[in-house]
Amino acid sequence: MQIYLIGFMGSGKSFTGQQLAQLLDRQFIDLDDWIEQKAGHSIREIFEQQGEAHFRKSEAEAIRQMAEQPAAVIATGGGTPCFHQNMEWMNANGLTIYLDTSPEVLFQRLKDGRDHRPLIRSMSDEGLWSYIALKLQERTPYYQRASIIYAQKTGREAIAEDLAHQFSNITGH
Numbered sequence: 001m002q003i004y005l006i007g008f009m010g011s012g013k014s015f016t017g018q019q020l021a022q023l024l025d026r027q028f029i030d031l032d033d034w035i036e037q038k039a040g041h042s043i044r045e046i047f048e049q050q051g052e053a054h055f056r057k058s059e060a061e062a063i064r065q066m067a068e069q070p071a072a073v074i075a076t077g078g079g080t081p082c083f084h085q086n087m088e089w090m091n092a093n094g095l096t097i098y099l100d101t102s103p104e105v106l107f108q109r110l111k112d113g114r115d116h117r118p119l120i121r122s123m124s125d126e127g128l129w130s131y132i133a134l135k136l137q138e139r140t141p142y143y144q145r146a147s148i149i150y151a152q153k154t155g156r157e158a159i160a161e162d163l164a165h166q167f168s169n170i171t172g173h
Contacts, residue, residue, distance in 0.1 A: 002066055002094035003073045003167065006081050006143055008136060009117065010109040011101040012152070012159065013075035019160030021073040024167065029074045035062050043077075044118045060084035067093050078135070081142040091147060095170070097163060098146035103132050105152065 003020070005013040014030050021028035032043050035058055039046055046055045059077060063086055066074055074094075081087035081096075090096050107129055114120055120128055143149075148166060150159060 001071060002069070002090075004063075004066075004090045004094050004096045005073065005075045005099060006087075006090075006096055006146055007078065007099035007101060008106055008132070008139065008143075009078040009119075010106045010113070011078075011099040013099060016099060016159045016163070017073045017075040020163050020167075023160055023164040024073065027070060027072040029066065029069065029072050031059065031062060031066075031074060031076045031080060035059060038062065056083040060086055060089075064089065079139065081145070082139055087142050087145050091145065095148070095167070096146040097148045097150060098143045099159070100143070100149050100151045102152070103129075103136060106132050106136075 003024075003026070005017050005020075007013055017030070018028050020026075035046070035055075036042055039058065041049070043055065046058065056079070059080055060083065063074075063076065063080060066072065076086075076090075081090070087096070110117065110120060110128060110132070111125060114123070114128070120131065123131060148163070150163060152159065
């Protein structure tokens with residue numbers, strides 16, 4: 001069974017996913033990295049050269065290829081659940097976990113790491129705050145369809161350990 005971590009950019013999917021994979025003795029896959037390797041281009045280049053529609057199609061194909069991989073923890077992109085019936089597919093083919101992170105925590109994380117994220121690099125603080133609010137409003141209905149919703153309180157709790165415990169309770173392992 002694959003474990004799909006979903007949530008907004010900056011929610012900690014990759015960080016938590018790496019820790020969770022180690023605790024569960026599974027492979028960790030970052031979906032964006034997977035797509036970049038298959039395409040031979042960065043996500044930014046795919047968006048710029050072929051457009052978002054092409055990227056979202058590639059993303060849907062990649063998420064479906066994950067079913068062929070050994071049991072893994074997969075960090076999806078922030079928009080992955082919102083296109084091509086991906087949320088329904090992930091729920092039918094694995095366990096989905098939504099890392100529900102407050103807009104305030106997301107803003108702080110993204111503001112501090114803006115230089116590493118081309119999509120928000122040039123945004124002002126006000127623009128970033130508006131972007132987070134708008135995208136959360138659009139995406140939350142998809143995110144909330146997850147099998148598990150993990151509400152982060154401070155962003156510093158031992159998320160991977162909590163999730164590993166929940167997973168063992170669900171699977172009996």
